[in-house]
Amino acid sequence: MQYKNIKTVLLTLICLLSFTVSQAATNQQQRFEEANKLFNQSKYTEAARVYQQLLDEGHTQKALYFNAGNAWYKAGKTGQAIYCYEKALQLSPNDGAVKHNLAIANQKVNGFVEELPMVFFQQWWLQLQHLHKANGWAIGTVVLFWLLITGIMLNTYLPGWKNKFLRWGNYVIGVLCALYLLMSVDTYLGANNHEAGIVMNSNIKAKTSPDENSRDAFEVGEGMKVHITDATHDFCKIELADGKNGWISCNYIKRL
Numbered sequence: 001m002q003y004k005n006i007k008t009v010l011l012t013l014i015c016l017l018s019f020t021v022s023q024a025a026t027n028q029q030q031r032f033e034e035a036n037k038l039f040n041q042s043k044y045t046e047a048a049r050v051y052q053q054l055l056d057e058g059h060t061q062k063a064l065y066f067n068a069g070n071a072w073y074k075a076g077k078t079g080q081a082i083y084c085y086e087k088a089l090q091l092s093p094n095d096g097a098v099k100h101n102l103a104i105a106n107q108k109v110n111g112f113v114e115e116l117p118m119v120f121f122q123q124w125w126l127q128l129q130h131l132h133k134a135n136g137w138a139i140g141t142v143v144l145f146w147l148l149i150t151g152i153m154l155n156t157y158l159p160g161w162k163n164k165f166l167r168w169g170n171y172v173i174g175v176l177c178a179l180y181l182l183m184s185v186d187t188y189l190g191a192n193n194h195e196a197g198i199v200m201n202s203n204i205k206a207k208t209s210p211d212e213n214s215r216d217a218f219e220v221g222e223g224m225k226v227h228i229t230d231a232t233h234d235f236c237k238i239e240l241a242d243g244k245n246g247w248i249s250c251n252y253i254k255r256l
Helices: 003-041 044-056 060-074 079-090 096-106 118-130 133-155 164-191
Strands: 196-199 204-207 218-221 225-231 233-237 244-249 251-253
Touching: 003 044, 003 060, 044 079, 060 079, 060 096, 079 096, 079 196, 118 164, 133 164, 196 233, 218 244, 225 251
Parallel strands: none
Antiparallel strands: 196 225, 196 251, 204 218, 204 244, 225 233, 233 244
16 A cells, blocks of 8 residues: 555656646747747847846757847847857857858957867867767767677687677777767866857957056957966956957956
């Protein structure tokens, strides 16, 4: 009797959880469609705020970032638009529409300097990274590792299994295991690398040292993509694509 009661409670909890997840997904879709409707009505600021609320809640789909970028761009918020396009590009590096809109937005950035294009093997590596997320590569590493151990044990302790096909199979699995391990580490580090960011304010004077009273080095425009090479409590040392570097307040940067 007690077992049946526990089973009933568990089934009830599972049903409630499924219903809650379903409701949350429905609510998210409704708000996304509401933002799309506002955008089509040329209410760009209102649409951007709805998109941004969804992003702030942790929804990170490429379409959401892309639409948010479009709305912020139409609302005149170049920095926010470029940030969203860059995030969408991280999720889908070869998306032509995202690249096109990002290029248009960058034309409005004062002093924009285009980054050097990646060479072919960097592009291949980036495409390979996006086959799985870090967890997917890690799970693949574990599965391949145990397949490798099993193959080695079969080849070592069972005489009938000693043949060149199994041996070469172990070599292939070993190489794949090493590749998956490397990709899991690299993908994790890439996802948690926040050394790049977008400047969110206009007409920012970069300083020669982390001091507001130090000499001006150059001006940074809203929407400029920068790489953060050093930081103090209040100031970040930034480097532009052309090699210029200086210090600005970290509050001006939204990290990617």
